Amino acid sequence: MFEFLEVLSPGCGASFQDAGRPGWKRFGVPAGGWMDPAAAGLANELIGNPADAVVLELALQGARFRVLRDGWLGLAGASMGWTPGSVRVVLRDEEISFLRPENGVYAYLAAPGGWAAPQYLGSAAVSARSGLGRGLAAGEVISSRRDPTCRGPEGAAPAGQSVGYRPRIEACLWPGPQWSEFSAAARSAFFATEWRVSARSDRMGVRLEGASIKGPGGTMLSEPVLVGSVQITGEGQPVVTMRDGPTVGGYPKIGWLDQAGCCSLAQLPPGGTVRFEPWKK
Amino acid sequence: MRDWSFQPYGPHAWLVRFGRDLSEETMCRALSLARDLAERRPEGLSEFTMGYGSVLLECAQDGEGAARWGRQVLPGLIEAWRALEPEAAAATRTVEIPVVYDGEDLGEVARRTGLEAGEVIKCHSGRDYRVWMLGFAPGFPYLGVLDEALQLPRRDSPRARIAAGSVAMAGAQTGIYPSESAGGWHILGRTARRMFDPERAEPFLLRPGDAVRFVPVEVGDV
Numbered sequence: 191m192f193e194f195l196e197v198l199s200p201g202c203g204a205s206f207q208d209a210g211r212p213g214w215k216r217f218g219v220p221a222g223g224w225m226d227p228a229a230a231g232l233a234n235e236l237i238g239n240p241a242d243a244v245v246l247e248l249a250l251q252g253a254r255f256r257v258l259r260d261g262w263l264g265l266a267g268a269s270m271g272w273t274p275g276s277v278r279v280v281l282r283d284e285e286i287s288f289l290r291p292e293n294g295v296y297a298y299l300a301a302p303g304g305w306a307a308p309q310y311l312g313s314a315a316v317s318a319r320s321g322l323g324r325g326l327a328a329g330e331v332i333s334s335r336r337d338p339t340c341r342g343p344e345g346a347a348p349a350g351q352s353v354g355y356r357p358r359i360e361a362c363l364w365p366g367p368q369w370s371e372f373s374a375a376a377r378s379a380f381f382a383t384e385w386r387v388s389a390r391s392d393r394m395g396v397r398l399e400g401a402s403i404k405g406p407g408g409t410m411l412s413e414p415v416l417v418g419s420v421q422i423t424g425e426g427q428p429v430v431t432m433r434d435g436p437t438v439g440g441y442p443k444i445g446w447l448d449q450a451g452c453c454s455l456a457q458l459p460p461g462g463t464v465r466f467e468p469w470k471k
Numbered sequence: 472m473r474d475w476s477f478q479p480y481g482p483h484a485w486l487v488r489f490g491r492d493l494s495e496e497t498m499c500r501a502l503s504l505a506r507d508l509a510e511r512r513p514e515g516l517s518e519f520t521m522g523y524g525s526v527l528l529e530c531a532q533d534g535e536g537a538a539r540w541g542r543q544v545l546p547g548l549i550e551a552w553r554a555l556e557p558e559a560a561a562a563t564r565t566v567e568i569p570v571v572y573d574g575e576d577l578g579e580v581a582r583r584t585g586l587e588a589g590e591v592i593k594c595h596s597g598r599d600y601r602v603w604m605l606g607f608a609p610g611f612p613y614l615g616v617l618d619e620a621l622q623l624p625r626r627d628s629p630r631a632r633i634a635a636g637s638v639a640m641a642g643a644q645t646g647i648y649p650s651e652s653a654g655g656w657h658i659l660g661r662t663a664r665r666m667f668d669p670e671r672a673e674p675f676l677l678r679p680g681d682a683v684r685f686v687p688v689e690v691g692d693v
Contacts, residue, residue: 215520215527216505217611217675218649309600310669320609321650321667329615367478367486411491412606412613414520414527416480424627437520438606438613440625443632446481 191306191333195255197326201288202251204326206305207267208244211313215437221417222315222322222433225393225456229267229274229450233300236264236277238342243304244314246332248297250459252288257281258331261338262302268294268355268457277341294355294457303336317434319394359458360383360452363466366419366443371406379403380444381466385428391462393434396455398464402426405442412440418447420466430455475522475549483530483537485545489552490524493615493643497524498603499557503681505604507555511513513548515540519603523613562601562682568647569688570596570638574658576626578638583623594618595659596685600645602677610649610667610675614683616645629655639683 197204207230210223224230224247233244246430252270257280266274270288274297280286288297308323316323326332336342369377382405388397403426416420419431421441429438430447445466447455458464475486490497506610508519508526516529528545529567572592581588600614607613617640625641630653633639637648639656640693648654649666666676677683 212518214609215610216509216516216605218605218607218611311674319650319652322609322669364481365479367480411493411523411525412644413522413525414486414606416484416527416529418481436607438472438604446525 191335192261193258193331194261194301194334194338195332195350196258197328197330197332198254198256198285199328200326201248201253202373203249204253205247205316205318206244206307206314206323206326207247207316207400208314209242210315210433211311214311215414218321218437219311219322220317220434220437222317222320222393223301224296224298224315225433226267226453228453229296229457230298232265232275233298234304236266236275237262237302238265239299239300239302240342243300244307244325246299246301246305248288248299250295251290254285254287254328257284257286259338262341264300265297266300267297270297271298272439290308291459293459295459296456301334301336302338302340302342306335317393319434321338344422350375355454355457357459357462358464359454359462360465360467361447361454362469363420363445363447364469366445366453367413368406368410369444372422372444373404373406376404377444380428381468384463384465387455387458387460387462387464392458393432395435396430396434396458398428398430400463403428403444409436410440410442415439417445418449419443420445420447432456435463436448454467475553477545477549480527483533485528485530485541486525487545487549488525492525494543495560495616496557498601498615499560500524500555501526502558502601503555505554506538506558507552507681510594513544515544521606523603523615547671558680562599562680564664564678564680565599565684566677566681567684567686568638568662568664570662570685571690572596572659572687573690574638574660576639576657576668579607580621580623580657580659584621586620591621591659592687594621595640595645596687599682599684602679602681602683604679605677607673608649608652608667610677611667612646612647612683614676615643617645623657626657629653633658634661636663636665638662
């Protein structure tokens with residue numbers, strides 16, 4: 191282990207993430223893991239890490255660190271004042287800042303060999319709601335598993351692969367388990383609305399505002415929920431289940447987003463908008 | 472396939488339903504199905520999640536492989552599950568949960584059910600419940616079935632914060648919040664027993680099929 195960075199400020203939330211912990215949902219444990227797997231994978235690839243190495247996920251408001259030794263960092267995801275999709279040399283005693291993103295929400299920071307992080311149920315993915323680890327705090331020192339000056343055997347992926355997240359997106363909606371129980375009027379209202387991401391969105395769920403969708407009515411037995419499910423709450427507001435969301439719930443699910451849709455939605459900042467298009471057979 | 476149905480949930484998952492009520496029959500089916508899935512994981516299945524009368528099956532493959540699994544493997548599995556012997560109605564293990572019944576909704580529950588607070592406590596702690604499944608949050612036990620005299624719909628406005636260890640009820644269900652969480656159930660009391668601790672050799676205190684008995688205690692006894 192190589193002490194690499196000291197956390198000066200964790201910003202809006204900085205936590206270790208990996209591919210998550212599948213296989214525990216029947217105990218109520220969500221799989222968790224990186225909110226944007228594509229960006230996290232790119233951060234690892236840039237620095238020559240294995241695809242499943244632990245990365246640092248920064249959310250929304252950036253973070254500040256002091257560099258404790260010279261080394262490389264791979265950066266991908268939201269643009270927080272650095273070029274996403276790039277590799278940076280950082281020098282001992284340097285102070286590095288990640289600013290509020292110009293676009294996107296989650297940024298990923300990869301260190302050579304991955305970050306050294308405690309494992310819970312077979313994964314380092316932090317999920318505060320689940321009682322699995324906690325976010326980083328100011329004053330903490332974090333370490334890379336390899337000498338930070340040594341990039342991996344694969345070398346760096348070509349830089350400049352920034353996705354360039356947009357503030358307005360379209361996403362494909364698959365039918366959810368209660369799709370056919372929503373009225374035709376409710377379904378067309380859902381597709382007609384340009385939905386706005388609420389500031390009350392997090393790793394558990396993205397809340398959408400813009401209209402009120404009438405649910406099927408009646409009470410539902412609690413049933414399993416997939417990540418990506420678009421649930422309609424009692425107040426008619428859509429909540430899209432994200433990585434740390436509940437594994438079981440009682441709200442009707444009008445639809446479901448695949449992983450690409452979830453990634454785009456995760457990277458949509460509060461105030462960003464999404465329109466849904468029906469799936470094609 | 473009477474009483475059993477299934478529907479796709481995205482291109483690589485299926486929701487199978489086997490009961491639409493909180494009856495003992497549905498619970499016994501759920502328990503035997505969960506046991507069977509845990510012991511003999513069908514080929515091609517990456518993960519399963521139980522609901523009261525439903526189970527979510529996720530296929531390990533994507534695309535055409537998953538579609539084929541849904542067409543060719545799933546119907547046969549359901550046929551086999553229908554023939555499963557339902558889990559015995561009696562539990563093999565009883566877990567006692569000491570509870571301080573001083574929850575913030577105790578008064579409202581008493582008012583709305585027309586009972587005295589003491590009667591609510593007596594009624595809630597006066598029967599054994601079964602752990603139907605774990606879900607929602609790590610180690611959260613969905614317990615059934617609550618005495619009809621206590622059954623109330625969930626709160627109109629969910630609380631943003633419910634403390635870890637809260638013992639709560641909604642509809643015919645009662646349960647224990649393992650960690651701080653949002654939630655719309657009525658809070659009757661609290662326990663110091665930890666439902667989930669990833670550092671423990673047995674991270675989950677309760678297992679599906681366990682019987683749970685709530686034991687009223689005074690503050691000092693927790």
